[in-house]
Amino acid sequence: MLQAAGKHFRIITPYDAQRSLIEEGLKNNQLEWEDKCFNVDSFQGNEEDYIVISLVRSRALGFLADKRRTNVMLTRCKKGMFICTSQRFMQRAGSDSLVGNLLGYYEDHWVEKDELEKIEP
Template sequence: MREAKKCVNKGRSYRIITPYDAQRGRIEEALKKEKIPWEDRVFCVDSFQGRSSAHSILALLTYDCILGNEADYIILSIVRTKKIGFLAEQRRVNVMLSRCKKGMRICTSRAFVEGAAKDTLVGLLARDIGQGAWGS
């Protein structure tokens, strides 16, 4: 929520993307609770690829529509601890990593990215950026 609040305070266009529908729902609820704009801001990555979820709160857009709907800033929520799960699918991860125009924040565990996920696109990105990749 801290990253979303920073975007709002700076008047930045942003979207939040997560690989998991359950995380999307929790993020939306947390944004609502904090009174941070949430409508049309939080997406499960599958909605960016034209797949839909029957219980989605948001009206999901088709892949062709979302391609022109990137945001200036993307916040990725990648919450895993042991298994790489979704991150093993490079095509889906590429969708998440290529939606920003100006900047991106990846919210995850450093231990996870440097451990189980070290050979995924996210792990390789963190390794290429180096220590500067990690904020507080």
């Protein structure tokens, strides 16, 4: 969606396995993938117009328990941010994290996967 709209974006995830999987998915769908996907630590100090954050977790907070690193992840966008995560996880184990608090504040802005095409960046 962002690429089709000609927007400048990067994808950040705290998990190397997710980064690799996302890069593979971008390649397989003939989308730009080089210099698009980063783990949080390697993106520190950088910014982009739009940031897509992948936070797929199912049980424990893991990375999200580190407020300093989570803050870095959440402050890299200039114009907009998309957080891809499990609503169930964020309402349970992730609710007390910085991301959980942010998503709680914007709870009226949750969008299901099949509704993404309707969003204009």
